[in-house]
Amino acid sequence: MKRGLLLIVLMLFGVSQIIAQQYEVTLSGKVQKEGDSCSETYVDFYATLENGDEIYFGRSGTPENKFKDYTFGPKRIDAPIKYIEVRSRRKVKKKLWDCKSSGNYDKKLFLSNDCEQRTWVQDEQEVEILFTSYFNGDLTVNYKPIVKLKQSLETNIGYDKEFNLSVKTNSNMYASSVYSWQYHVEGDKDSIYEDPLFGQGYWRYFDKWRDMPYRTTHGKVSFNIIPKDFLEVAVFDPKDVINIKISFRINSCGNNFTDPITYTIRKSAPSITNSIVYQATCYQSSDAYVRVFFERQLDPGESISYVLYDTEIGAFTDEATGEKYYVPV
Numbered sequence: 582m583k584r585g586l587l588l589i590v591l592m593l594f595g596v597s598q599i600i601a602q603q604y605e606v607t608l609s610g611k612v613q614k615e616g617d618s619c620s621e622t623y624v625d626f627y628a629t630l631e632n633g634d635e636i637y638f639g640r641s642g643t644p645e646n647k648f649k650d651y652t653f654g655p656k657r658i659d660a661p662i663k664y665i666e667v668r669s670r671r672k673v674k675k676k677l678w679d680c681k682s683s684g685n686y687d688k689k690l691f692l693s694n695d696c697e698q699r700t701w702v703q704d705e706q707e708v709e710i711l712f713t714s715y716f717n718g719d720l721t722v723n724y725k726p727i728v729k730l731k732q733s734l735e736t737n738i739g740y741d742k743e744f745n746l747s748v749k750t751n752s753n754m755y756a757s758s759v760y761s762w763q764y765h766v767e768g769d770k771d772s773i774y775e776d777p778l779f780g781q782g783y784w785r786y787f788d789k790w791r792d793m794p795y796r797t798t799h800g801k802v803s804f805n806i807i808p809k810d811f812l813e814v815a816v817f818d819p820k821d822v823i824n825i826k827i828s829f830r831i832n833s834c835g836n837n838f839t840d841p842i843t844y845t846i847r848k849s850a851p852s853i854t855n856s857i858v859y860q861a862t863c864y865q866s867s868d869a870y871v872r873v874f875f876e877r878q879l880d881p882g883e884s885i886s887y888v889l890y891d892t893e894i895g896a897f898t899d900e901a902t903g904e905k906y907y908v909p910v
Contacts, residue, residue: 602661602754603727604695606638607654612718614643614671615705624712625668626653626720630660643671643716657727665690665722669713686713690722695755696834697724725834726759728752732842738827739849740808740819746829747803757800759833762793765841766817767826790830791815808846823848851875 608626626638638653669686688711690701700721701711708714729749738744746762747753771789776782794811798804812822828841854874861869879885890907897906 602659602751604658604661605655605725605727606658606662607652607656607723608638608665608720609650609652609654609723610700610718610720611648611650612641612643612712612716613648614645614716622671624716625670627666627668628658629663629666630658631663632660634660648718655723661695662692662724664692665720667711667720669711669716671713671715688712690720692722692724695724695726695759696837697722698834725837726752726755728755728759728831728833728839730829730831730839730842733844736844737847738808738844740812740823740846742849742852743805743807744844745803745805746798748831753802755833759831760800760802761832762798762801763790763830763832764793764811765790765828765830766812766822767828790832793829822846851877851879 606628612624614622622643624641624643626641628636628638630636636656636658638656639651641651642649667688667690669688671685686709688709690711692699698721700719702719703710703712703717705717707717711718711720729752731747731749733745748760765788769789769791770786772784772786774782775785793799793806794814797806808822808827809819812819823846826843826845828843830841831839833839852875854876856874857872859870859872861867889910891910892907894908896908898904899906
């Protein structure tokens with residue numbers, strides 16, 4: 582019974598981890614009040630998430646006839662935002678030492694997609710765009726998903742062999758527009774000429790990131806691709822990229838970049854195209870052999886090593902993956 586309960590707990594924990602999307606949110610802007618009011622006047626900022634949670638970002642003061650800047654965040658959240666809520670609170674002086682609420686207002690601002698950078702402005706002659714009519718100012722919401730890439734344990738990839746690029750499980754549920762893949766080959770640089778107002782101009786160099794092929798990669802959370810296919814299109818000579826590092830990232834929401842993952846491009850080993858098994862001529866004879874055919878001859882400096890496995894004795898099956906592991910002969 583204990584083993585069964587442990588299994589259930591682990592499975593539930595795993596599911597909750599898998600479905601947890603993450604976002605980063607920053608609220609910024611400025612606000613001021615008009616007319617005579619009490620010191621308790623303020624604006625609070627909240628976010629209500631799709632899962633029902635309410636997140637408090639902060640409070641901005643509202644000086645009279647003078648803008649006050651505010652910035653809250655960046656704050657990380659574990660569910661999409663349903664709406665941002667701006668709560669204006671104004672107390673006016675009815676008489677000396679007597680403040681009463683007047684002109685309170687709550688405004689809900691709905692976001693339209695996983696990548697949002699939007700500004701709302703309320704001028705002096707406008708009402709209820711953001712605040713009560715006694716306030717004016719603006720609010721900018723910078724809202725973006727947190728995407729993480731999956732790094733394989735094997736950090737070598739073959740120049741003309743297929744390999745996989747994908748995001749982690751909790752990063753695969755955003756809108757397809759989020760997934761814009763890019764790559765950078767070690768040593769590949771771009772430049773811009775800086776011409777300062779004083780002094781001599783100069784060239785500034787920086788790493789050049791190139792877009793992956795749009796048709797086969799854009800909007801995808803996982804795909805297989807061959808380095809040769811997109812490197813040749815970009816006019817990279819094979820001899821210039823073999824044994825060189827290549828990095829990949831996603832550029833979502835304009836200029837919101839994931840942490841890159843890096844591999845080393847290696848010359849691909851020749852693939853086996855066919856094999857022929859020759860059985861022993863008689864019982865207990867040792868003249869059985871196998872002929873293995875490769876797609877090309879070995880190049881100078883290359884060698885092949887091999888290991889024989891017994892496929893019938895001592896095989897171990899990984900219950901989690903179903904993959905079989907055999908014992909070397």
